[in-house]
Amino acid sequence: xxxxxxxxxxxxxxxxxxxxxxxxxxxxxxxxxxxxxxxxxxxxxxxxxxxxxxxxxxxxxxxxxxxxxxxxxxxxxxxxxxxxxxxxxxxxxxxxxxxxxxxxxxxxxxxxxxxxxxxxxxxxxxxxxxxxxxxxxxxxxxxxxxxxxxxxxxxxxxxxxxxxxxxxxxxxxxxxxxxxxxxxxxxxxxxxxxxxxxxxxxxxxxxxxxxxxxxxxxxxxx
Amino acid sequence: xxxxxxxxxxxxxxxxxxxxxxxxxxxxxxxxxxxxxxxxxxxxxxxxxxxxxxxxxxxxxxxxxxxxxxxxxxxxxxxxxxxxxxxxxxxxxxxxxxxxxxxxxxxxxxxxxxxxxxxxxxxxxxxxxxxxxxxxxxxxxxxxxxxxxxxxxxxxxxxxxxxxxxxxxxxxxxxxxxxxxxxxxxxxxxxxxxxxxxxxxxxxxxxxxxxxxxxxxxxxx
Numbered sequence: 001x002x003x004x005x006x007x008x009x010x011x012x013x014x015x016x017x018x019x020x021x022x023x024x025x026x027x028x029x030x031x032x033x034x035x036x037x038x039x040x041x042x043x044x045x046x047x048x049x050x051x052x053x054x055x056x057x058x059x060x061x062x063x064x065x066x067x068x069x070x071x072x073x074x075x076x077x078x079x080x081x082x083x084x085x086x087x088x089x090x091x092x093x094x095x096x097x098x099x100x101x102x103x104x105x106x107x108x109x110x111x112x113x114x115x116x117x118x119x120x121x122x123x124x125x126x127x128x129x130x131x132x133x134x135x136x137x138x139x140x141x142x143x144x145x146x147x148x149x150x151x152x153x154x155x156x157x158x159x160x161x162x163x164x165x166x167x168x169x170x171x172x173x174x175x176x177x178x179x180x181x182x183x184x185x186x187x188x189x190x191x192x193x194x195x196x197x198x199x200x201x202x203x204x205x206x207x208x209x210x211x212x213x214x215x216x217x218x219x220x221x222x
Numbered sequence: 223x224x225x226x227x228x229x230x231x232x233x234x235x236x237x238x239x240x241x242x243x244x245x246x247x248x249x250x251x252x253x254x255x256x257x258x259x260x261x262x263x264x265x266x267x268x269x270x271x272x273x274x275x276x277x278x279x280x281x282x283x284x285x286x287x288x289x290x291x292x293x294x295x296x297x298x299x300x301x302x303x304x305x306x307x308x309x310x311x312x313x314x315x316x317x318x319x320x321x322x323x324x325x326x327x328x329x330x331x332x333x334x335x336x337x338x339x340x341x342x343x344x345x346x347x348x349x350x351x352x353x354x355x356x357x358x359x360x361x362x363x364x365x366x367x368x369x370x371x372x373x374x375x376x377x378x379x380x381x382x383x384x385x386x387x388x389x390x391x392x393x394x395x396x397x398x399x400x401x402x403x404x405x406x407x408x409x410x411x412x413x414x415x416x417x418x419x420x421x422x423x424x425x426x427x428x429x430x431x432x433x434x435x436x437x438x439x440x441x442x443x
Contacts, residue, residue, distance in 0.1 A: 066375055066421035067414045068382035071393060075414065078406035163289040167386065174290060187297045195294060198286040206285075 010189050013180050017193055020176035021201075027093065027172055028159040034098025035158065036151075039105030044135075046110065064103035070164050072096045077168045093165040101158050108150035112143035145216050152209030156202050163194075173197065228408040232399050239395030240416055246313050246381045246391055247420075253317025254324050254377060261321065262328025263354070276325070283322035288380050291315050296387045312384030312391075320377045327373065331366035332358060364436050371429035375421045382417070392416060 045057040064072070076099075077092035087095070116139050124134040166175035177190035229236075257279075264276030283291065292315040296308065306314060335358050343353040385393035396413040400406050 062422065063414075063418055066379075067417045068379040068393070070382050070386075071396070071410060071413055071417065074397070074400070075406070075410040078400060079410065082404070082406050160285075160287045163287045164383070166289075174287070174293070178293075181297070187293075188301055191290065191294045191298050194290050195282075195286045198290060199282065202285045203281065 006186070006189060009184070009186060010193065013190060014193070016176055016180065017173065017190070017197065020171060020173045021197055023170070024159070024162050024172040025201075027090075027097070027162045027165060027170065028155075030094050031097035031101060031162075032155055032158050034094060035101035035105050035154070038098060038102035040109055042102055042106035043109035043113065046106070047113070061103045061106055064100055065107075069097065069100045069161055070167060072100055073164055073168055089165070089168045089170045093168060093170045097158060097161065097165065100161075101154055104154050104157075105151065108147050108154070109143065111150070112147035113139060115146050116142045145213075145220055148213045148216055149209070152206075152213065156205050156209065159205070160198065160202060225408055225412075228405060229412070232409070232412075235395045235399060236392065236412060236416065239390065239392035239413075240420075242390055242394075243378075243381055243392040244420070246309075246316070246384055246389065247378050249313040250316040250320065250377055250381060251374060253314060254320040254373075257318060257321030258324025258328050261325035262332065265325065265329050266332065280322045280325050283319050288316065288319045289383055289386070291319055292383055292387060308384075308387045308389050312381070312387060312389045316377060316380045316384065320373060320380060323376070324370065324373055327366050327369045328362070331362040334365050335361045360440065364433070364440055367429065367433045367436060371426060371433075374425050374429065378417065378421055378425060 042057055042061055046054050046061075048054060073093060073096040076096040077087060077089065080087045080092065120138055120142065121134065124138050129138070162172050163174035165172055166178065169175065173194050177194045180190045181187040261276045261279055264272045265280070267273050267276070292311070295306065295315045295318075296311040299306065299311075339357055339361065340353070343357045348357070381391060382393040385391050385397065388394065392413055396409045399409040403409070
């Protein structure tokens with residue numbers, strides 16, 4: 001009767017999994033913070049007058065987007081030591097996941113910036129605004145609302161991709177479930193609980209993103 | 223060791239891994255397309271049981287991680303008497319995961335077919351099944367091909383995870399080479415480039431070509 005659900009075991013391992021959930025959320029949050037900033041850098045770099053920079057950044061973004069995140073995590077973690085740079089699993093994981101999602105977010109920003117009507121740019125030009133003011137005061141505030149849905153989806157996406165960090169030993173949810181499973185020779189409860197915890201967080205989060213988007217739109221009178 | 227020597231020594235291993243990755247990709251894509259069609263149509267069904275099943279499937283697979291699903295299907299499902307070998311568990315998990323995203327694409331594309339087409343089919347007193355098969359789906363297919371192109375790249379990336387249940391794909395072979403030689407930059411770098419070539423120079427052009435062919439068949443090119 002190996003498939004019988006054991007409630008005592010469930011209650012015993014739940015605290016450990018909840019601590020690991022904290023780590024998972026921390027990893028997702030840190031990775032996302034990196035991605036939000038770096039994504040903007042990637043997006044703006046593709047709008048500079050220097051053709052070479054634009055093309056190079058475009059190719060980098062395409063490359064990051066079309067290769068698997070697990071492989072990128074391994075690459076960052078193992079290639080450093082070969083050249084004398086030692087990274088902890090956490091650091092390597094955050095760099096890899098942050099870089100991966102910054103490529104996705106740069107596309108979201110790019111779409112947002114491109115959705116700002118041309119007349120807005122021309123008006124800034126006519127008012128003799130500096131490039132910095134044009135972006136900070138006119139373009140980015142208008143580019144943000146159409147980007148919110150995409151940004152929110154990738155926030156949920158980064159959360160769901162954190163289990164890949166377990167491959168280099170970051171003690172997040174799946175890593176902890178693996179450890180519990182092999183200590184007790186029971187995988188039913190830990191893996192199922194991990195699935196339930198993911199559902200319990202990502203479903204409300206997705207709903208919240210939709211609500212937030214509607215609210216921002218209403219506030220800006222769109 | 224130069225990159226050239228590296229490729230001479232480990233090229234065959236990388237090639238055999240790439241072959242397994244391509245097979246996993248094709249099988250997972252087949253599972254994804256079938257499941258996405260079934261769930262996408264199921265979500266529009268009038269039967270609440272079918273609709274409920276489709277919604278539960280979509281939400282569960284979209285709400286959790288592919289890696290968790292893969293481990294669950296490979297390690298937990300056997301306890302319920304359903305044992306899949308690692309190769310099958312690999313492409314089935316990836317296919318089911320991507321299929322849940324594809325289901326939303328299918329549903330969206332069906333809804334985007336103009337209302338007049340539905341009404342015209344109704345006016346010609348076509349049965350619902352015939353209307354879907356002959357009128358709606360062919361037009362929806364053209365609409366859904368571009369988003370499927372992106373999704374198939376996600377699927378290719380997803381297949382890299384099957385290495386973690388020891389399917390001997392490109393990712394798996396690369397890790398083996400890394401573990402025995404410590405030539406991390408060469409091993410992982412080569413694998414990154416192979417995945418990039420598959421995504422950018424094979425999947426994307428094939429999907430573009432398919433889009434053109436389908437558009438021509440509907441007389442829209």
